[in-house]
Amino acid sequence: MVAMAGITVKAQTTIAPTWWFGVSGAANFNFYDGTTQRLNNSLIAPTAFHKGHDIRPYGSILMEYRPARSVLGVMLNVAYDGRGGKFKDVVAPCNCPATLETNTSYIAVEPSLRLTVPSTGLYFFAGPRVAFNVSKDFEYTQLKQPNTNGQLSAMHKTLISGQVGAGYDIMVSPASSTTKVSISPFVSFHPYFGQEPRSIESWSVTTVRAGIALKFGKASKITPKAITTTPAPMHDFVFTVTTPTGVPLKRQVSETLPLRNSVFFDEGASQIPARYIMLSTDQASIFREQQLQNEQSDNMAGRSARQLNVYHNILNILGDRLRTNPGAVIVLTGASAKGPADGKELAQAVKQYLITQFAVDASRITIAGRNKPLIPSEQPGGTKELLLLRTGDRRVDITSTSPELLTEVGGDMMKPVQINATQANPPDSQVILNIDSAKQLLRSWSVDVTDDKGTVQHFGPFIDDQANIPGNTILGGNSSGDYKIVMTGETRAGVPVRKESAVHLIRQDETPTKGLRYSILYDFDRSNAIVSYDKFLTNVVSASITDGSTVIIHGHTDNIGEEDHNLKLSKERALDVQHTLERALIKAGKTNVKFETIGFGEDAGNAPFENNLVEERFYNRTVIIDIIPVK
Structure with missing residues (x-):
């Protein structure tokens, strides 16, 4: 771009066609209503026909006028329009089944006003339909009677009705070609207004049409005046690669799982949803919370299925705790x-389960009702994604003043559950790639990883500023290796970008150290954790961090809201936790601790859970803390 500065540039472009011509083909889905019984002057069916439907062909030649620099245009279709169909069978008084099939068709003239959505191929159209009847045949059968083929009487020769529809122009010709070709799928709706085919009885037809059009237009070329351009200097992208000291195959993790103190109910239902694990009386008598402690998982994050299963046992955990602490x-x-x-x-349904299955005395359980929970997801004045937010507000919250049920992080959360698990590709095994301003300035970027034997692995494309690749994926079957990493991308202006780096990776084959994992849960759209979490982070989490440890902090959000806002929110949440831990570590005299803090936003590839269930979205509003002690 610098070399081209000051050079005279000449370019040719094409002006989009104003006139388009073509053909279309479609299927008419015809739906009949009303009554027809007098088929013609010589045949009156003994029983009236009412409902009917069928699919008939439609074909047209078309013309479109699209003025330059205008979203408005006009369309004209002259078509063969099949409107026949089959009526639902009836039974004549002689207990004889009877059938009726019509084969009506028209030559239709359909002028329409066309509205184009700027910068897209999407368009909408609406206009009248003038149809001239060309066929009015019918076929009538009745058991024990000869079949009758004839023509319907009292048919209108001309019908005037209307249509509305939408289509999408897909250009298939080269951008530089003056002969433009587009394929345009479309759909239209023809209501029954004005579509009563006959002057007698009450027979009417409504049609939905779906088809595709092939359009041709002649563009013109323009040669702009020679101009002198001086391109703006391109941003100097900074590409960095962070690698683990050793790449562990797996890690044993002792996880402190916070328990959301809520049971979410489906809209319109007052029964506990079937996704919650409900036990019989015999099963409840032998259930113990400790049974959930040693569940194993060997997936990448080791979270979603395992944690969700624990949460879906929340009523059984609560029943066990109430039974253990009378x-x-x-x-x-x-x-x-x-x-x-x-x-x-809703609260009574939860109470009844605890009484019936776990024999909890009813006097120990108080119930209450509200319009909204104390901390609702739907905020006053909010207008976006209200349906998802309101599903989170239809719930039963569990609170207690009994210390046996309290968590270390406050009196409105249940005590966490301890889970022992094994993680494959744990967080400290990831190779972290960073390219500044990628989301803002690049269309996408990818990396090629080449070992000393010339073997190339390709990863991407990526669109965010950061991407993670498991170290074990790069190593493959090797115990160690030196790798050249080449990042290639393209700016939004189409300029290629290339950056290089190099890394050395070593697989950690020996018995891995045991890690610790904690989670902090946030309320909807809040970046600061509840105040009582400070005590938990200071007294519990920071006390578990030894000198030389690496603390990996990942911030996440659910998928409600704008993507950029959620990314910023997750970073704020992660930094909020890091700063609290740093203050506690400094106070305790621990300074040799490394932090790796990342905000993933709503990114589905890194999210702890799906976002299909309301409880999954609540658990995705989280910061996950992994403590990796030094070996």
């Missing part, structure tokens, strides 16, 4: 947009 009491507060009475009914 002095503990709880309050169940149901929230429903239908009102406090409906919310109280």
